[in-house]
Amino acid sequence: MISKLYKPEEEVCVSIPTGLNYTFLRKTTQYGDGREQQLLDFVKSHPRFNLMENNPSEVLSAIDEFGHQENFLMNVGKNKGAIVTNIIAERSPALMVELGGYIGYSAILFGDALKKAGGQKYISLEINETFASVASFLISIAGLNDIVEVRVGPCVASLQRIREENLNLQIDLLFLDHQKSAYVADLMLCEELSLIRSGSIVVADNVISPGAPFYLDYIRGSQQEKEQLRGQLAKEDERLLRLGNCSLKYTSRLHKGFEPTGEPLYFSIIPKTF
DSSP: OOSSOOOOOOOOEEEEEOSSSOEEEEEOOOOSSSHHHHHHHHHHTOTTGGGOTTOHHHHHHHHHHHHHHTOOOOOOHHHHHHHHHHHHHHHOOSEEEEEOOTTSHHHHHHHHHHHHTTOOEEEEEESOHHHHHHHHHHHHHTTOTTTEEEEESOHHHHHHHHHHHOTTOOOSEEEEOSOGGGHHHHHHHHHHTTSSOTTOEEEESOIIIIIOHHHHHHHHSOHHHHHHHHHHHHTTOGGGGGOOOTTOOEEEEEEEEEOTTSOEEEEEEEEEEO
């Protein structure tokens, strides 16, 4: 358990029937209400700001301090983050891509670990320009511009652009931490683009709560079961019929961790794709 907890997230859970034998419990999460700019101001005026230059751990500590003293931030946190940094240290991925960068906490934590492990590139995809701007500043202060790149825009367009830039590129470690209902479609897109191949590792956050049931069914299913699920999902999004590589097999496990608020959660970790 982490020693200093973030302020609790204020939330309301809304039950949303999907028509596919599942019910999503969606949280009205607090973000985008000015707290990200408040974080930036907090960091810039911090008495240890001069010590943050080229020092990722100092930047992360300042972000955690804001989350503890000022306002909740939907960051991966050091407890959960340690699960991923251990994977980075063990597997030494050359390329890591995250979907959902927010204010750059995970990009700093994982980008630093990737750099120490001899990795080449960390790409953080974030759809919100304001969040991406905050992330870019914090990443720059941490001294990680040489390895971390923030790309702004929808994941679909960004992933397609990554493939177009290098037809032989493979994502060694994919971190999913964006809209949970988009996990399965974006994983299928990565399969279709051959960004995820044999040997790739996929880590997905919060798969139990708020939950990503379609994603879990997909990675655990047989080829036939995945094709059936794809057909079900395509009733709401026809493009899914053209996505995915249902012949890919995943080994997966759930890993328990803790949110920065101290709440327990579960990661889905795919240590091997074949």
